[in-house]
Amino acid sequence: MSSIIEYQWIKVYIDQDGIEKFIPQFRSDGTQQFWHDTAEIHPTKLLIAPISIELANRMQEHKIPGVAIPLPVYSFLLKSDDIVSAYWDNAIETSSHYFCTTCNTSWKHLDSTKWAKCPQCGEMDAWTCLRCGRTIENTKVIRNQRGEVNCPHCEIPYGLTRERRLERIQDIIENTDYVVEVANKFKITIRQNSVDVISL
Numbered sequence: 001m002s003s004i005i006e007y008q009w010i011k012v013y014i015d016q017d018g019i020e021k022f023i024p025q026f027r028s029d030g031t032q033q034f035w036h037d038t039a040e041i042h043p044t045k046l047l048i049a050p051i052s053i054e055l056a057n058r059m060q061e062h063k064i065p066g067v068a069i070p071l072p073v074y075s076f077l078l079k080s081d082d083i084v085s086a087y088w089d090n091a092i093e094t095s096s097h098y099f100c101t102t103c104n105t106s107w108k109h110l111d112s113t114k115w116a117k118c119p120q121c122g123e124m125d126a127w128t129c130l131r132c133g134r135t136i137e138n139t140k141v142i143r144n145q146r147g148e149v150n151c152p153h154c155e156i157p158y159g160l161t162r163e164r165r166l167e168r169i170q171d172i173i174e175n176t177d178y179v180v181e182v183a184n185k186f187k188i189t190i191r192q193n194s195v196d197v198i199s200l
């Protein structure tokens, strides 16, 4: 299981001289500052911003899985009496990849209209008909509307036997969710492809 961090929070506040200052979650050397370390500061704005390539590299030097991905910046304008907090939450996402048992290559099969084929050695699952004894070419192996794979040569529908040479392997990826909560107002969860807002 792997987990990545693609966003950081940045507190923006006005200091006693009226100058706008920033407190980022990750310092330029890649180390983390904790939200409660600067709890006494009242941000006027909170940003949830993607991580730069330089910062991601510095974070990785400290074994923090920062990744630079081009993502939008979320900006929260706050009132002086807002009680705000930002924290991480995790969500599990699953995907899969194929593994070729002939040459030990792993890859992602993205075109679901075609049967998987090893990009290294060209291996595919082998289909045979036990009724007519033929080995069927993969391009002629078609799943019907009922999800069955029948012999294209036999007139009476007859299911093909599949010899698996490619294994489908389930991957588990742990995604980091970014939560911003303004007490008694709302809670926002930011993910790579979606944003959920819950009013409190």
Ligand SMILES: [Zn+2]
Pocket: 100, 101, 102, 103, 104, 105, 118, 119, 120, 121, 122, 123
């Ligand atoms: Zn192969």
Ligand SMILES: [Zn+2]
Pocket: 129, 130, 131, 132, 133, 134, 151, 152, 153, 154, 158
């Ligand atoms: Zn047949």
